[in-house]
Amino acid sequence: MLRHFYxxxxxxHPPEFxxxxxxxxxxxxxxxxxxxSSLRLILDAFVSLARQGILRPEFWLRTSxxxxxxxxxxxxxxxxxxxFRPHTSAMIHGTVVSIALFCVTxxxxxxxxxxxxxxxxxxxxxxxxxxxxxxxGTGASAHQLxxxxxxxxxxxxxxxxxxxxxxxQLPAATATEAARRTGTPxxxxxxxxxxxxxTTPTLAxxxxxxxxxxxxxxxxxxxxxxxxxxRVIGEAITHLRRYYIYPAAARRMxxxxxxxxxxxxxxSASAGSAFASLLTTQLRAVSHDRHLGISYSQSAIPEGxxxxxxxxxxxxxxxxxxxxxxxxKVVLLSHYIGYxxxxxxxxxxxxxxxxxxxxxxxxxxxxxxxxxxxxHGGSPEMVAFVASYLFDHPTHLEDxxxxxxxxxxxxxxxxPIEGNQLANKPAFVLTSAETFSxxxxxxxxLKMLKRATVVGETTAGAAHMVRQRRIDAHFRLRVPDTRPIxxxxxxxxxxxxxxxxxxxNAAQALATAEWLAEKLPNK
Amino acid sequence: MAADFDYLPLSPxxxxxxxxxxxxxxxxxxxxxxxARHSDGKYKVGPGTLYDNLxxxxxxxxxxxxxxxxSDDDPRRRYYRLTAAGRGxxxxxxxxxxxxxxxxxxRLQMAKPRRA
Numbered sequence: 001m002l003r004h005f006y007x008x009x010x011x012x013h014p015p016e017f018x019x020x021x022x023x024x025x026x027x028x029x030x031x032x033x034x035x036x037s038s039l040r041l042i043l044d045a046f047v048s049l050a051r052q053g054i055l056r057p058e059f060w061l062r063t064s065x066x067x068x069x070x071x072x073x074x075x076x077x078x079x080x081x082x083x084f085r086p087h088t089s090a091m092i093h094g095t096v097v098s099i100a101l102f103c104v105t106x107x108x109x110x111x112x113x114x115x116x117x118x119x120x121x122x123x124x125x126x127x128x129x130x131x132x133x134x135x136x137g138t139g140a141s142a143h144q145l146x147x148x149x150x151x152x153x154x155x156x157x158x159x160x161x162x163x164x165x166x167x168x169q170l171p172a173a174t175a176t177e178a179a180r181r182t183g184t185p186x187x188x189x190x191x192x193x194x195x196x197x198x199t200t201p202t203l204a205x206x207x208x209x210x211x212x213x214x215x216x217x218x219x220x221x222x223x224x225x226x227x228x229x230x231r232v233i234g235e236a237i238t239h240l241r242r243y244y245i246y247p248a249a250a251r252r253m254x255x256x257x258x259x260x261x262x263x264x265x266x267x268s269a270s271a272g273s274a275f276a277s278l279l280t281t282q283l284r285a286v287s288h289d290r291h292l293g294i295s296y297s298q299s300a301i302p303e304g305x306x307x308x309x310x311x312x313x314x315x316x317x318x319x320x321x322x323x324x325x326x327x328x329k330v331v332l333l334s335h336y337i338g339y340x341x342x343x344x345x346x347x348x349x350x351x352x353x354x355x356x357x358x359x360x361x362x363x364x365x366x367x368x369x370x371x372x373x374x375x376h377g378g379s380p381e382m383v384a385f386v387a388s389y390l391f392d393h394p395t396h397l398e399d400x401x402x403x404x405x406x407x408x409x410x411x412x413x414x415x416p417i418e419g420n421q422l423a424n425k426p427a428f429v430l431t432s433a434e435t436f437s438x439x440x441x442x443x444x445x446l447k448m449l450k451r452a453t454v455v456g457e458t459t460a461g462a463a464h465m466v467r468q469r470r471i472d473a474h475f476r477l478r479v480p481d482t483r484p485i486x487x488x489x490x491x492x493x494x495x496x497x498x499x500x501x502x503x504x505n506a507a508q509a510l511a512t513a514e515w516l517a518e519k520l521p522n523k
Numbered sequence: 524m525a526a527d528f529d530y531l532p533l534s535p536x537x538x539x540x541x542x543x544x545x546x547x548x549x550x551x552x553x554x555x556x557x558x559a560r561h562s563d564g565k566y567k568v569g570p571g572t573l574y575d576n577l578x579x580x581x582x583x584x585x586x587x588x589x590x591x592x593x594s595d596d597d598p599r600r601r602y603y604r605l606t607a608a609g610r611g612x613x614x615x616x617x618x619x620x621x622x623x624x625x626x627x628x629x630r631l632q633m634a635k636p637r638r639a
Contacts, residue, residue, distance in 0.1 A: 020588075021574040023599040024551045028570045031552055041570065048571025056575070 002038045003029060009045035014052055223270040233257050233266075235471040236279065236294060243404045243481040244292075245464055253286045272296040272474055288495060290462045291437070291480045300473045317350065325351035326378070329371075330358045337517045338365030338422070339510075345378030345438040348385055355382070359389045360419065367426040367517040370442070373456060373506050377437025380465070384411050387442060390451055391415035392423040397445040398484045400465065408485075426520055427452035428513040431498060432506035435459040441484065443498045448488040453516065454500040456509035461497035530583070533616050536568055536576050541585065541613040544605040548589060551577070554603070577603060585609030 006029050010022040029041050224232075237254040244250035260266055260282050269275040276296035283292050320326075326344035333339050340358060362368060370386075384397055391413050400409040416423065429443045429452045440459040446452035464480030471477055484492045504512045533541070543549060543557035551573055559567050568576075580586040586609055589602040605613070 017574070017578060020578065021551075021570075024601055025570045025574060027597060027599045028552050028555070044569030044571040047569075048575060051571070051575055 002035070002042065006038070006042050006045055009042060009049060012049050014056070017052060224272060224275055226267070229266055229269075229275060230261065232275070232294075232471055232475050233261055233279070235475075236477050239469045239471070239477050239479055240283075243467070243469065243479045244287075245403050245480050245483045246287075247403070249287050249289075253283050256282055256286045272298075276475060289464060289480055290460065291464045291466045291478065293478045294471070295476050295478065297474050297476065301470055301476065303470070303473075316347075320346055320350055325354040326375075327354060327358050328374075330361060332362060332365060333369075333514065335514075335518050336364060336366040337514060338362035338368040338425075339371065340368065341371040341374075342386070343374045344376060345380075345382035345386070345442070347379055348381045351382070352385070355386060356417075359386075359417075359422065363419070363421040365422065365425060367428070367520060368422055369428045369430060369510070369513050369517065370452070371430045371510065372435050372439040372443060373430050373432035373509060375435055375439030375442075377439050377441075377462075380411055380438060380441060383438050383442050383445070384413055387445060388413040388415045388417050389420050389422050390425075390427050390446065395449065396487050397449075398441065398486055400482050400484055402482045404481055409482075426517065428517060429454045430506075430509040430513055431456035431459050431500055432509070433457050433460060433497075434506075435498075437462045440493050440498050444486065444493050447498065447501065448486050453502060453513075454498060455502045455513045455516070456500050456504060457506050458499050458503075459493065459497040461493055461495045463492040463494035528612070528615055530612065531616055531619060533612070534576075535566065536572055537580065538613075538616060539566060539568065540573065540576055540580065541605060541609055541616075544586060544603060545610065545613060548602045548604045550600040550602050552600070580609065583608075585612055 003026075007022075007026065010018060010025055013022070025045070029038070032038055032041055237257060240250040240253055241247070244253070257279065265282075266275065266278060269278045273296045276294045280293040283294070284290065323343070325346050326342050327340065328343050329339065329341040331339050340362070368390075380398070380400070387395075387397060393415055395413045395415060396410060397413060398411045400411060401407075402409070427446065429446055431439075431443050431454055435443065435456075436459070440461070440463065443452075443454050443459065447454050463484055465482040465484075466478045466480045467482075469477045469479055483494065486492060502512060502516070539558045539562065540554060542561065543554045546557075549557060551570065554577075555568060555570070555573060577586060581588060585606055586603050587606050589604055591598050591600055592602060
């Protein structure tokens with residue numbers, strides 16, 4: 001024990017001193033006899049350490065050739081404090097323990113319900129339902145990996161914060177959906193506009209809410225030539241000018257893309273995914289529109305393809321089952337306060353029954369809290385449906401203006417909901433800086449209508465709705481073509497976010513809302 | 524770099540280390556034992572002081588490191604030798620001290636009470 005202490009004291013000495021003398025000093029320690037002698041040597045080591053630190057500052061600057069990392073032909077090497085190499089068994093044990101610790105840490109971050117660390121860990125899965133090995137004559141291997149975010153936006157929604165879908169691709173599409181597509185009103189609150197179905201393929205690989213790019217890991221990516229890059233930029237500019245919600249901003253983005261191209265800023269991005277990411281950055285630098293982005297797909301995007309693949313739909317259904325349609329928690333708190341933690345607004349047709357069950361379970365509540373702090377948006381139809389539980393009559397939430405088609409789609413609640421008892425109960429919406437898109441719409445609509453108290457932080461500030469446009473076989477443009485216009489404020493929350501009525505840190509939002517709910521006069 | 528004799532007078536630790544190496548090449552522990560022996564146990568240096576001084580002396584090239592001896596049982600032991608420069612400094616310090624001793628003795632004799 002004392003010897004270990006002595007070694008520690010020696011290790012604190014300057015590197016050059018340690019390299020030269022530590023072995024000998026340890027030898028002298030080994031020759032010493034008696035506890036008193038050992039203590040005297042330890043004291044001597046600390047006096048020596050003080051002397052080296054105070055009187056010999058120049059020794060600390062000397063580099064020890066033994067401890068300096070050396071590279072052999074560019075291969076980095078390790079160095080250790082001790083003059084000898086660690087045992088092989090120690091190296092193996094260290095490796096095993098490091099790997100185990102890394103895995104446990106990742107597992108804890110991924111599955112812990114306390115989301116203290118906002119770290120995004122992607123799920124890696126095969127895009128194809130099964131592993132398809134390469135066979136002679138088929139050329140390159142057919143397998144590839146795709147990485148999808150944990151939080152998914154619904155591929156089944158069409159005019160949405162998600163992506164459009166053809167009716168042919170979704171037999172389960174309901175009459176409401178069909179009516180909306182053909183322009184036929186279907187009951188109160190249905191969309192009434194004659195909106196054409198201009199669709200592009202939508203996959204289960206969904207846009208990252210932060211980067212806006214679809215992330216694909218592929219084993220190989222053919223390098224892009226300057227000609228190909230120019231063609232992609234040209235097509236992207238065409239789509240932007242035709243569809244982007246603000247023509248002036250589209251012109252500025254087009255000029256910016258051309259300028260970057262002429263300056264050679266794109267030359268370093270030879271890989272498709274890197275090029276897509278670079279263009280996204282350039283576009284957002286001008287527009288500050290977090291819905292806007294260009295994505296790259298390793299697998300070829302069929303020309304004229306409509307809607308997601310059956311595999312993508314199946315995957316989405318499985319994901320919704322696994323995540324309970326985004327309902328992380330539905331519980332009746334003390335003082336009869338209903339609490340709903342909703343992390344997305346998924347496809348209405350798929351998740352309607354889940355929403356009904358969740359909201360019905362809170363019928364006895366005297367107040368209700370919607371926790372949208374981790375909500376990254378989804379379908380505006382679902383936003384309207386969930387909001388329907390807070391009104392006893394159809395209520396006008398938003399108008400969605402599409403610039404290229406010059407149409408306006410009103411969004412109304414489907415109130416009253418049969419058997420619902422929450423229509424006149426006080427409501428609170430919890431927000432954070434991560435609350436995005438559809439999550440923001442829910443908070444904004446209820447705030448404008450003075451139907452709910454927003455508690456937490458100012459939201460991300462992403463209001464537009466996007467549609468994917470095919471650029472070529474591998475590139476797609478997510479171009480916002482629709483913006484919400486609130487009937488009360490006549491504007492929206494793009495760029496500004498939804499400002500809370502009660503501003504507190506996101507971590508304190510729930511406790512604050514509970515406290516406010518308990519103090520309500522009618523309780 | 525300062526001339527060797529600018530370092531005079533030597534500190535007690537430096538003097539004793541040089542003195543212990545004047546007879547034969549020694550390793551660190553041997554130097555400590557030799558110092559204790561030739562000072563009759565009245566002066567002892569710890570490893571920290573010893574190696575701090577050895578490093579200083581090697582930088583001044585008064586002492587050189589020889590490495591380990593094959594015949595030695597412990598490969599961690601390194602031997603040190605006094606260089607010609609170190610021997611010269613030791614000689615100069617010894618002469619200086621001899622002068623001091625001489626002067627001291629003469630003054631002590633002058634101060635001694637004499638019988639009339």
